[in-house]
Amino acid sequence: xxxxxxxxxxxxxxxxxxxxxxxxxxxxxxxxxxxxxxxxxxxxxxxxxxxxxxxxxxxxxxxxxxxxxxxxxxxxxxxxxxxxxxxxxxxxxxxxxxxxxxxxxxxxxxxxxxxxxxxxxxxxxxxxxxxxxxxxxxxxxxxxxxxxxxxxxxxxxxxxxxxxxxxxxxxxxxxxxxxxxxxxxxxxxxxxxxxxxxxxxxxxxxxxxxxxxxxxxxxxxxxxxxxxxxxxxxxxxxxxxxxxxxxxxxxxxxxxxxxxxxxxxxxxxxxxxxxxxxxxxxxxxxxxxxxxxxxxxxxxxxxxxxxxxxxxxxx
Numbered sequence: 001x002x003x004x005x006x007x008x009x010x011x012x013x014x015x016x017x018x019x020x021x022x023x024x025x026x027x028x029x030x031x032x033x034x035x036x037x038x039x040x041x042x043x044x045x046x047x048x049x050x051x052x053x054x055x056x057x058x059x060x061x062x063x064x065x066x067x068x069x070x071x072x073x074x075x076x077x078x079x080x081x082x083x084x085x086x087x088x089x090x091x092x093x094x095x096x097x098x099x100x101x102x103x104x105x106x107x108x109x110x111x112x113x114x115x116x117x118x119x120x121x122x123x124x125x126x127x128x129x130x131x132x133x134x135x136x137x138x139x140x141x142x143x144x145x146x147x148x149x150x151x152x153x154x155x156x157x158x159x160x161x162x163x164x165x166x167x168x169x170x171x172x173x174x175x176x177x178x179x180x181x182x183x184x185x186x187x188x189x190x191x192x193x194x195x196x197x198x199x200x201x202x203x204x205x206x207x208x209x210x211x212x213x214x215x216x217x218x219x220x221x222x223x224x225x226x227x228x229x230x231x232x233x234x235x236x237x238x239x240x241x242x243x244x245x246x247x248x249x250x251x252x253x254x255x256x257x258x259x260x261x262x263x264x265x266x267x268x269x270x271x272x273x274x275x276x277x278x279x280x281x282x283x284x285x286x287x288x289x290x291x292x293x294x295x296x297x298x299x300x301x302x303x304x305x306x307x308x309x310x311x312x313x314x315x
Contacts, residue, residue, distance in 0.1 A: 020134025
């Protein structure tokens with residue numbers, strides 16, 4: 001089965017854990033925090049031994065078979081962690097994972113940590129078998145709109161009440177870098193967390209402005225959504241950050257031109273009578289890697305010109 005990220009805490013309170021868990025995300029902070037929660041729950045349920053396997057160039061899939069088939073020397077139950085560097089384990093890896101998912105060991109909990117799952121990977125047989133016997137949880141980094149709330153929620157867990165405008169400033173300063181946001185939260189916690197039983201400490205805009213530094217980090221593909229949404233201030237800030245980080249101008253121009261070409265192709269396809277979902281799917285399939293994030297496609301959908309009664313479209 002698949003759970004949302006916010007369902008993990010209540011799920012781990014069950015008297016018996018699932019035999020397999022797959023935690024997937026490109027945001028390692030969220031994935032690793034969830035893994036820590038799962039490790040603690042597993043230890044509480046008697047999984048006293050922990051073994052870690054890393055799928056790299058030297059890894060052999062029989063290592064996983066051996067780790068899950070042999071008996072534990074130090075505990076009746078054990079936790080085996082499989083760290084995937086890619087969501088495509090290859091033919092042998094897919095076969096091993098599928099067979100194990102169909103018949104998981106009764107005394108072993110298999111925890112798989114993987115990058116973000118692509119759409120075609122979700123259809124893989126090994127993953128389908130895993131979802132039948134285990135649990136899949138995908139974690140998404142909060143976008144610019146949700147990040148202030150994410151920060152306020154985290155500080156509230158430590159009895160720190162961050163005002164909305166202060167949260168917006170902090171999110172603005174660390175936008176695109178969730179690990180940095182977590183580090184700033186940890187620092188504010190050390191500075192301002194009240195003693196047990198004391199009322200929450202209120203942090204306002206002036207205090208946050210004095211505390212944090214501008215350490216925002218942006219991905220190249222975040223520039224196009226900002227431009228397509230008409231957010232000039234955000235687009236300029238991303239561009240300034242990319243320039244400061246030494247991003248090649250040719251690469252930035254390539255990314256922008258790439259998305260403009262997609263808009264032209266989509267417009268032409270819709271004008272020719274193709275349904276918009278089919279046109280979007282066709283463009284996505286034809287586009288070579290690396291693929292732009294879903295936000296690009298949503299903005300392109302909104303920017304398509306409306307078709308006139310004759311079926312024509314203008315640029």
